[in-house]
Each structure stands twice: as C-alpha cells, then as structure tokens.
Amino acid sequence: MLNVAQWTVIAAATGLVLSLLFSKLRPELLFAALALLLAAAGVIEPQRLPQLAANPAVITLILLLLVSAALEKTGLLARLGRHLFRPSYGQTLMRIGTSTVVSSAFLNNTAVVATLAGVINRQVDHLPARLLLPLSYAAILGGTLTLIGTSTHLVLNSVLTEQGRPALALLDFFPIGLAVAVAGLGLLLLLSRHLPDRSVPQEQEPPYFIDAQLLASSSMVGRTVQQNGLRSLNGLYLAEIVRAGQLIAPISPDLVMQAQDKLVFCGAVDKLSELERFDGLELFAGSNGLLSENLHEVLVSPTSNIVGKTLKQVDFRARFDAAVVAMRRRGERLSGKLGAIELQGGDILVLAVGQQYLAQRRVNRHFYHVGGTVLPKPLQRWQEGVVLGGFGLTLVANLSFGLPLYLGLALLLLALVATTVLNSNDIRQRFPFELWVIITGALALAEAFQRSGLSQLLANSLQLQLSDGGVMAAFIGVYLLALLTTELMTNNAAAALVLPLALGLADAFGVSSMPFIMAVAYGASASFISPFSYQTHLMVMNLGNYRKRDYLRIGVPMSLLYSAIVIHLVPRVFPF
DSSP states (O other), X not given: OOOHHHHHHHXXXXXXXXXXXXXXXXXXXXXXXXXXXHHHXXXXXXXXXXXXXXXXXXXXXXXXXXXXXXXXXXXXXXXXXXXXXXXXXXXXXXXXXXXXXXXXXXXXXXXXXXXXXXXXXXXXXXXXXXXXXXXXXHHHHHHTSSTTSOHHHHHHHHHHHHTTXXXXXXXXXXXXXXXXXXXXXXXXXXXXXXXXXXXXXXXXXXXXXXXXXXXXXXXXXXXXXXTTTTTSOSSEEXXXXXXXXXXXXXXXXXXXXXXXXXXXXXXXXXXXXXXXXXXXXXXXXXXXXXXXXXXXXXXXXXXXXXXXXXXXXXXXXXXXXXXXXXXXXXTOXXXXXXXXXXXXXXXXXXXXXXXHHHHHTTHHHHEEEOSOOOOSSOOOHHXXXXXXXXXHHHHHHHHHHOOOHHHHHHHHHHHHXXXXXXXXXHHHHHOOHHHHHHHHHHHHHHHHHHHTTHHHHHHHHHHHHTTTTHHHHHHHHHHHHHHHHHHHSOHHHHHHHHHHHHHHHHHHHTSOSHHHHHHHHHHHTXXXXXXXXXXXXXXXXXXXXXXXXXXXXXXXXXHHHHHHHHHHHHHHHSOO
C-alpha cells in the first residue's frame, strides 16, 4: 500500500505533467508551485529548497549562461558565419553543421542558432530553407558533446550531486556525443534532398502587420477610403479597420473614415514611407523620429517571459525603450490591433529603438537580431582575448587540475566585470531566473521521489516486469521514456522527471547507474521530430517558413539513427 507521502508525490508529478502538456501556464510557475507544495506537505523539508537552489551544478549553469553573454559579445560566431558559404551546397551544409556542432558544445545553443541563422538569411548562394533546419539539428547534436553543451546535462548533474552520487565530468559525454554528431551530420547530408526547395520571394513572404491610428486633427477624417488614396498604396494594403472595438473587414472603398480609427496595413515594412505622406496618420510606434534610420528586425525568443503577453501588458515601449513598428508571424495573418496581439516565440518584430535600448542590450534575453543590424560598441581586441582566453583557461583548469567549474566560471565572471566586458545590467538581463526556478523545482521533485521511497518502489515493480528481458530491456525502456517525454514537453523537464526512475532501476538491478544516466541524458536531448520540442526549432520554423511535415521528414530518420547509436554505444562505453 502506498503511504500519504507517496500519493502526494504521484499527485504532484501527475499534475505537473498534465499542466505542462495542456495548460498555458509558464513552466517556471508550475515548477515553483510543485516545490512549494512538496515542502508544505512535508514530503521534503522546507529548508531544503534554498539548499537545492544553491546546488553547485545549478550555480555552474547560471554562471555559464552569464559568461555566454560575454562570449556572444566577441563576435566570434558572426565572423565565423562569414566564412561558411561555398558555391557547393554540400560543402556549405557540412561547414555550417561542423561549425555549429563545435560551437554548441561550449556555447548557448539558442545564441549559436540565432547568430548563424541571421547570416544564412542574408547570403544569396543557397535557399535559407535548405540550411536552417540542419542548423537547428546540428545545435542539438553539438550539445551532446560536453557537460556544458546543454542545460539538460547540468540538470542531471544537479540531481546526481543532490543524491550524493558522483558528479559528471566535462567530457563524460564526448565519445558517444562525437559518434552521434558525425553520424547525424552525415545523415543530414544524405537527407538534404528532402529539405524543402522552397524559394520565398519577397512579395510572397508573410506580410508584416502594421498598425496606425487616424488622429482627430487629420484631414482624412470624414472622407472615404477611396478619396484618401488608401486603395493604391505601393507595397502595402489596408486590410482592416478597428473602430470603437469593432473590426471592419473587408474594407469598402466607400467607407467613411472617422477620428480614432485604427488602420491595419499588411505588406513590406520597407514601404513605411508610403504612410508618412498621409496627414494625421500615426503609426503604433509613434512619431518619435526614429523610424527612418533606427529600425531593428528581431525575433522573439521562445524562452522570453514576454511570450503569451500583449505589447500593452508588458508595457513594451517603457520596458525596452523601443516601439514596435510592425509584426510578422509565420503561417498566420494577424488581425486586430497590434497592441492587443499576444506575442509568440518566433514572432518577428520591427523595432524603432532609442539609445537606452542600445545601451542596455536587452536583445540578449528577449530578442535575437535577424536583420543584420550591427550592435554598437564592439569589444576591443584585448577584451576579446580576456573572454576567449579566460574561458579556455577555465576549461583546462577543470580538466587538468580538477578546479570545480563553478569556481572557475565565477572567477572568470569577476574578471569580465572588472575589465568592463560585462556590466551589472548585462548580468541582470541575462540572469536565467526562470530556468533556475525550473531546475530547483525539478530537484525538489527528484528528492521527493527518493525520500518517499516512491522511486525505488516503482523501480522494483518495473524490475520484476522486465526481469525476462534483463537490464538491457530496462535501459532501452528508460531511453525511450526520456525520448517520448522530451518530444511532449521540454528537455529539462524530461530529464528531471525520468532520472529518479532510471536511478531506481539501476539500483534494483544492482548495476552501474551510468548507462541509465546516459540513457536519460541522450533521450532527453533527442528533440528531433516536433518543432515545439526545442526552442531553436521554433526559431528556424519562422525564418525558414517550415511546416510540421518538414520536421517529420528529417526528424524521424534522425531520431532513429541517433537512438540506434546511443542504445548500441552506451552499454559499451559505460558497462552495466
């Protein structure tokens, strides 16, 4: 019979999974509620929550993401991107894939993809749709090479250290990660003929959504749409009007315009000057004198906390010192007022920005530039040397002298602040608060499984059912469970949910836990099939105008090959 604590853990875990799958609540809120519920119910001791939040592996992850902000400032990826393209598509694909794999082994995957995707979009030798999806897959493959290549590995390390098990080393993942990376890149080359040969001419791209308001002083008030010349715009068309909260569409040429009408235009953002000639027509961005020279095209990060909120709800202008001129969303024609549209990860915005926006570099956390705008004040050569040399020295000190990564990264971060490479605002903007909360909640759940005895109870039950197939069947089952879970939710959540069961199974069979740990690590990183399973997939989905079937066509063979290699190699590199 299960006791109260075990039933509480089951109910909490089930509620978490269902909420992640079916609710619109943000993951950090769900994991925070889970941790507090477990502590309030007495399943874990309340004082354990701050201790879990200060886990060395968690601190390592936080410091790594902060140091990554300095690595991105070096412009190393942007310079690398300029040398990737060749007339041969196959050579270009392999150069991009190899560079992405190596970069993603040590840098934040999202930043790697965002930087190189912008370069890919601007080159003219090959269709972006033929390169962007392989870019996202290569970032996943590269993340499997090292402990710091993906947050999934650091989440696993956090759980292990909290349970008193040996911590993972920086290169524990390298042999298997190298095998899957090489095989994966080869498969991408073989499958490249199935990538969409989808040319998207400028006039066929999803139109930008541009919002303007008719001021009471405008001479256009009281005249029809036809009389005001709004039926013959160059590159823009009047799609709808919002009047007193009511949507008017389609627009009749004889419609008489009224003061405070919201006019919604669709078309190319470089035709904005067409609207400047109309008296009393004010763009949503406002007439602040920035529109002609300071336009920045950015992509909304899927992990930003502004996702799911409207521009007005986040007080966009005050928060970022930037006004949204236009918005575009792949595969969807936007409707209504610009300020009332809920932002989604992958939305492309055109911003008119002020000096505070440029100085604070808020783009780092919420947006990624895709239009080629060069950010101001690049690092000096000696500062780049501090960043790159310091990061390399930190890794060498960990590998050769056993210096804990969190200590080396903390010293490096201090040096970066002292040399003005980073400032307090950079750190505040890049601090991964949401991820910190998620990992703390995941650690609380893992501890609840262990302290309540539920993980061992489930593992013993599964061990009896899988006894005929032996430990290999249990290993494969753990891997497949992690793979399925990561396609349904997120890689970090998958790792946190499956690892306690995996460790319990290893103990039940009386074998080494390392094969089971690796099964969870590689299974949780196998986000190949669904465009919603990994944040870089969402980014390239918009930029490359991909459809879900494109991910299936490439992702299913990739997942099968990846899984076969992992299942074959893990027990040989890490014997039971």
